[in-house]
Amino acid sequence: MSLNSLLFQALDGLAAASGLFFVAAGLSLIFGVTRIINIAHGSLYMLGTYVAATLANHIGGALGFWGGILTTAVLIGLIGAVIEVVLLRRIYRAPELFQLLATFALVLVINDATLWTWGPEDVLGPRAPGLRGAVEVLGRYLPSYDVFLIAAGPVVLIALHFVLIRTRFGRLIRAATQDREMLGALGVNQALLFTSVFALGSLLSGLGGALQIAREPANLLMDLTVISDAFVVVVVGGMGSIPGAYLAAVVIAEVKALCISIGVVTIAGVAVNVSKLTLVAEFLVMALVLIARPYGLLGRAQSMVRALAEPEDPLRPAGPALKLLGAAAVVALALLPLLARNSPYALVLGIDVLIAVLFAASLHFIMGPGGMHSFGHAAYFGLGAYAAALLVKWFALSMPPALIAAPVVALLGAALFGWFAVRLSGVYLAMLTLAFAQIVWSIVFQWSEVTGGSNGVLGIWPTAPFDNRAALFWLTAALTVVGILLLRTFLFAPFGYAMRAGRDSPLRAEAIGIDVKRVHWIGFTIAGAVCGVAGGVFAFAKGSISPETIDVSRSINGLVMVLLGGIQTLSGPIVGASVFALLQDTIMRQTEYWRALLGGVILLLVLAFPAGIVGGLGKLGTAWRRRP
Amino acid sequence: MNREIMLEAENLSAWYGAARILYDLAFEVKRGEVVALMGRNGAGKSTTMKAVMGLMARREGSVRFNGRDISRLEAYRIARLGLGFTPEDRRIFSDLTVVENLDVGRQDPRKFADGTPAPAWTPEKLFALFPNLAERRHHLGSQLSGGEQQMLTVARTLMGNPLLVLLDEPSEGVAPVIVEQMANTIVELKAQGLSLLLSEQNLHFAALVSDRVYLLEKGHICWHGSMADLLDNAEVQRSFLTV
Numbered sequence: 001m002s003l004n005s006l007l008f009q010a011l012d013g014l015a016a017a018s019g020l021f022f023v024a025a026g027l028s029l030i031f032g033v034t035r036i037i038n039i040a041h042g043s044l045y046m047l048g049t050y051v052a053a054t055l056a057n058h059i060g061g062a063l064g065f066w067g068g069i070l071t072t073a074v075l076i077g078l079i080g081a082v083i084e085v086v087l088l089r090r091i092y093r094a095p096e097l098f099q100l101l102a103t104f105a106l107v108l109v110i111n112d113a114t115l116w117t118w119g120p121e122d123v124l125g126p127r128a129p130g131l132r133g134a135v136e137v138l139g140r141y142l143p144s145y146d147v148f149l150i151a152a153g154p155v156v157l158i159a160l161h162f163v164l165i166r167t168r169f170g171r172l173i174r175a176a177t178q179d180r181e182m183l184g185a186l187g188v189n190q191a192l193l194f195t196s197v198f199a200l201g202s203l204l205s206g207l208g209g210a211l212q213i214a215r216e217p218a219n220l221l222m223d224l225t226v227i228s229d230a231f232v233v234v235v236v237g238g239m240g241s242i243p244g245a246y247l248a249a250v251v252i253a254e255v256k257a258l259c260i261s262i263g264v265v266t267i268a269g270v271a272v273n274v275s276k277l278t279l280v281a282e283f284l285v286m287a288l289v290l291i292a293r294p295y296g297l298l299g300r301a302q303s304m305v306r307a308l309a310e311p312e313d314p315l316r317p318a319g320p321a322l323k324l325l326g327a328a329a330v331v332a333l334a335l336l337p338l339l340a341r342n343s344p345y346a347l348v349l350g351i352d353v354l355i356a357v358l359f360a361a362s363l364h365f366i367m368g369p370g371g372m373h374s375f376g377h378a379a380y381f382g383l384g385a386y387a388a389a390l391l392v393k394w395f396a397l398s399m400p401p402a403l404i405a406a407p408v409v410a411l412l413g414a415a416l417f418g419w420f421a422v423r424l425s426g427v428y429l430a431m432l433t434l435a436f437a438q439i440v441w442s443i444v445f446q447w448s449e450v451t452g453g454s455n456g457v458l459g460i461w462p463t464a465p466f467d468n469r470a471a472l473f474w475l476t477a478a479l480t481v482v483g484i485l486l487l488r489t490f491l492f493a494p495f496g497y498a499m500r501a502g503r504d505s506p507l508r509a510e511a512i513g514i515d516v517k518r519v520h521w522i523g524f525t526i527a528g529a530v531c532g533v534a535g536g537v538f539a540f541a542k543g544s545i546s547p548e549t550i551d552v553s554r555s556i557n558g559l560v561m562v563l564l565g566g567i568q569t570l571s572g573p574i575v576g577a578s579v580f581a582l583l584q585d586t587i588m589r590q591t592e593y594w595r596a597l598l599g600g601v602i603l604l605l606v607l608a609f610p611a612g613i614v615g616g617l618g619k620l621g622t623a624w625r626r627r628p
Numbered sequence: 629m630n631r632e633i634m635l636e637a638e639n640l641s642a643w644y645g646a647a648r649i650l651y652d653l654a655f656e657v658k659r660g661e662v663v664a665l666m667g668r669n670g671a672g673k674s675t676t677m678k679a680v681m682g683l684m685a686r687r688e689g690s691v692r693f694n695g696r697d698i699s700r701l702e703a704y705r706i707a708r709l710g711l712g713f714t715p716e717d718r719r720i721f722s723d724l725t726v727v728e729n730l731d732v733g734r735q736d737p738r739k740f741a742d743g744t745p746a747p748a749w750t751p752e753k754l755f756a757l758f759p760n761l762a763e764r765r766h767h768l769g770s771q772l773s774g775g776e777q778q779m780l781t782v783a784r785t786l787m788g789n790p791l792l793v794l795l796d797e798p799s800e801g802v803a804p805v806i807v808e809q810m811a812n813t814i815v816e817l818k819a820q821g822l823s824l825l826l827s828e829q830n831l832h833f834a835a836l837v838s839d840r841v842y843l844l845e846k847g848h849i850c851w852h853g854s855m856a857d858l859l860d861n862a863e864v865q866r867s868f869l870t871v
Contacts, residue, residue, distance in 0.1 A: 093685070186784065
């Protein structure tokens with residue numbers, strides 16, 4: 001390929017970078033001040049594209065297009081302000097991850113609201129009035145609109161920089177990023193500041209979305225793709241750094257553009273299709289950046305944020321009542337196949353719930369006691385599932401050895417990824433785990449010769465004696481119970497205390513001789529292995545495994561389950577996963593708009609139980625005992 | 629002399645999570661008075677200040693400031709009534725310059741209940757009070773020495789033109805020359821009509837500036853009286869202050 005076409009692709013990448021920058025800058029501002037990881041930020045971008053395309057199509061002309069884009073940006077800003085006032089303001093004192101759960105519920109609600117309003121078809125915007133032509137660059141034609149976008153990025157960058165440095169509003173934003181409580185003690189109304197920052201961030205996201213109408217159609221998948229791109233950009237650039245966000249947007253857009261333009265290359269006689277790398281390129285970049293520069297290209301170590309949430313009660317071994325309840329649950333599990341003889345679906349659902357419970361319990365192990373918030377736990381589920389499935393497919397292994405291989409492969413994967421991940425903390429750790437999960441996902445998706453690509457691996461049926469529903473259920477139940485007891489044993493062993501000490505105060509833990517990174521690494525690996533069991537069972541229970549069952553939504557579902565149950569109790573993930581799996585099953589069968597319903601239920605739960613279901617019940621119990 | 633009461637706490641209690649830190653404290657600060665809250669490490673001095681300022685998640689009891697009940701108000705509302713707070717760990721905005729830090733603390737000029745204007749501060753006046761800061765006005769908070777940060781945190785609070793300042797451990801961890809400067813500053817602020825409630829472990833420092841003293845131990849007020857009485861009472865000093 002020629003140098004010219006490479007440069008031309010680079011220009012195209014710059015145009016894409018601008019949109020990415022707008023949405024990432026908004027995300028970064030909001031995170032900096034409110035410390036909320038707003039997953040719904042991508043949804044606002046999507047809404048921006050829909051609204052702007054609709055305005056441009058209905059009003060028409062330059063007014064409809066350009067006026068529509070500005071109107072959309074302001075409108076999305078207002079929607080952001082409403083979200084902040086109505087929802088987020090009530091949960092600023094809740095644990096950070098709970099806020100994340102709330103914004104995830106918003107994603108579901110907004111997605112279905114968009115589906116309800118605009119229908120499932122893509123919405124195409126008109127071409128930009130006044131910029132329909134193209135300019136000749138390097139012997140090719142670059143759309144004038146792309147030239148406009150290329151310029152728009154730096155203009156907004158400079159404007160934002162000016163606001164942050166030169167205005168009091170900007171100073172307050174920067175101060176709030178460091179210590180919002182102190183800001184309050186100095187007489188600054190945080191609520192107002194938070195609302196305005198949220199509105200500004202949302203406006204930027206809406207603007208980014210609106211500007212896309214002349215480039216791509218609005219569709220219902222944009223929310224999650226945009227938010228994951230934006231996360232990558234923010235993390236690569238460095239949390240809170242606006243210039244960093246621009247730099248990272250350019251780097252990532254360029255890497256993607258170059259992957260496409262290079263196409264197939266032959267390395268040592270083997271043809272490699274580089275364009276297939278676009279799916280994973282940004283995550284590879286992120287993983288590399290985080291390993292080399294843990295706080296992003298232009299970021300700095302995050303100052304310790306003062307937690308606003310109340311300190312959590314320490315983990316305690318279960319009391320007699322809870323132990324009795326646990327034993328009763330085990331008995332109930334053992335009896336279920338006998339009781340449910342006439343409703344085979346109960347067992348199918350029961351297996352799903354058990355797998356969810358084991359998955360959530362293993363995630364909780366590192367999230368709660370370990371304090372490592374993994375956004376990519378699906379990776380180990382996937383490694384376990386694919387290990388079992390591929391062994392059956394290629395080596396015709398029977399079920400027991402394949403099920404043993406599942407946790408072993410997941411353990412190896414978790415040991416490898418965990419080694420890097422435990423070197424980071426907070427959001428950065430979360431993003432690195434997400435990157436690893438995306439890498440696993442892309443390998444599975446792209447390496448069709450071995451993994452079956454998007455079709456997955458089919459025909460992974462249980463072999464005797466597990467080839468009937470009841471036996472499979474008993475096996476799943478046994479593995480789940482053993483897995484959970486195993487995790488529990490670790491937690492109440494000195495190892496578990498060391499892990500929690502490392503979470504609560506890494507410095508003090510190291511000072512008393514705990515190798516915090518090593519302990520967390522081992523914890524991460526154990527969780528991965530247990531998660532691999534869940535994956536292996538899943539492959540046999542479904543008879544197949546495909547990339548979409550191990551994608552980012554499984555990781556997010558895991559987070560939701562853990563948070564729903566409450567992060568600081570051991571029974572939390574069990575209850576959370578059961579409730580989630582049952583809710584998902586019932587709601588999905590009731591309505592087309594199951595996402596909105598699920599989101600609504602999560603929002604209600606978040607507002608009613610800001611400490612999770614089990615945590616909330618526990619607090620109620622304490623209040624009951626304390627009553628005068 | 630019977631001066632008006634600026635700050636008055638009754639039955640003030642506070643908790644960190646499930647742990648109760650303060651037990652039914654009662655104290656008052658009159659207008660133009662410097663009151664020291666003294667006690668050993670962990671006695672509850674800083675917690676008392678945070679509880680007054682509305683920074684504790686759980687507190688009970690009543691706090692009145694300048695005639696108003698502030699026990700249910702958010703911190704920013706309390707600050708806007710003219711109650712200033714300088715935390716012991718200073719909490720400078722380290723990514724902002726000295727001038728920017730001051731700007732963040734800025735509030736409108738304010739009057740006492742009887743209509744006399746409270747001292748109105750500008751960055752220039754504060755630079756006159758703290759000459760070291762003037763030289764470093766365009767440096768980032770993170771580039772300042774401990775003593776300079778201590779001055780900046782006081783100056784930042786004064787930018788809000790407070791009627792009363794809660795000064796948490798002003799002599800903690802700074803060089804002796806700065807401690808002396810702090811003492812002079814407190815005397816100067818008192819002369820301008822401000823009231824101060826300071827928490828201190830250092831009797832020598834507190835004796836230089838305070839009119840009255842409350843002694844805290846394990847979250848209880850166990851003694852109070854004038855500074856002169858405390859200095860005469862070696863027994864009380866030994867029981868509650870000596871390490």
